Amino acid sequence: MLHIEVNGTDIPVKLYDNSSAAAVKELLKKGHLTIPMKDYAKMEKFGSFGVQLPTNDEHITTEAGDVILSEGNLLVIYYAPNTWNFTRLGKVQNLSEAELRKVLGKGNITATLTWRDE
Incomplete structure (x- = not known):
């Protein structure tokens, strides 16, 4: 996971079954990844993976807790809806929208991504 x-705070994310999520998993099997993330439009946090990953874009409306790949290289964690062409990576587990908003806070954050076989 x-x-x-x-x-x-640890935020567990269940990955979807697509080539984009598999590429993230493979990237993290090499070690953790720390990503500075900016707040955008009071609906998301985003930051660069630093590499281009395969995309599986579809026209979707996000929900709080959606973890998205945007433009093939951006990690995005949504805490409010947005409609656009995105690649779904995963879904936050065990946190309500209010809890997620509290953890993410206001302004910029630093996120450390790790993979754990569970």
């Missing part, structure tokens, strides 16, 4: 640590 993908784990994203933000502000000392």
Whole structure:
């Protein structure tokens, strides 16, 4: 399972079954990844993976807890809806929208991604 640590809180993310999520998993099997993330439009946090990953874009409306690949190289964690062509990577587990908003806080964050076989 993908784990994203933000502000000392572990956010478990169940990955979808697509080539984009598989590429993220393979990337993290080499070691953790720390990504500075910016807040955008009071609906998402985004930051660069630093590499181009395969995309599986579809026209979707996000929900709080959706973890998305945008433009093939951006990790995006949504805490409010947005409609666009995105690649679904995964879904935050065990956190309500209010809890997710609290963990992500206001402004920029640093997220540390790790993979754990569970």
